Amino acid sequence: MNDGSGKSEELAGAVANDVAAEVPLTRREKVVWYTVAAVSYIAVSIFQKGLLNWFVGPLWFVLVVWFGPPLARSLGRRRSAGNEVAL
Numbered sequence: 001m002n003d004g005s006g007k008s009e010e011l012a013g014a015v016a017n018d019v020a021a022e023v024p025l026t027r028r029e030k031v032v033w034y035t036v037a038a039v040s041y042i043a044v045s046i047f048q049k050g051l052l053n054w055f056v057g058p059l060w061f062v063l064v065v066w067f068g069p070p071l072a073r074s075l076g077r078r079r080s081a082g083n084e085v086a087l
Contacts, residue, residue, distance in 0.1 A: 025069060037064035 025033065041060045045051045051060070 023073075029069065030065075033065045033068050034061070036068065037061045040064065 037060060041051070041057065041064075051057070
């Protein structure tokens with residue numbers, strides 16, 4: 001039932017985004033994201049010594065590994081969508 005308001009398209013986009021966010025990472029992707037988390041934590045901790053504790057370190061890893069892949073996928077989709085429009 002499409003009333004012309006575009007709500008069905010918005011709903012379809014939201015569902016597609018939810019499904020994309022639930023795609024499991026391959027072993028290679030996990031290694032990459034844990035490496036990104038470790039290198040970024042070490043790099044930031046060089047300048048901010050307050051981050052070197054038992055609370056922030058694990059939290060840093062969890063945030064990077066959980067939110068990094070969906071953000072990267074969303075940025076990749078936006079970038080590819082922008083290239084398709086430009087062609």
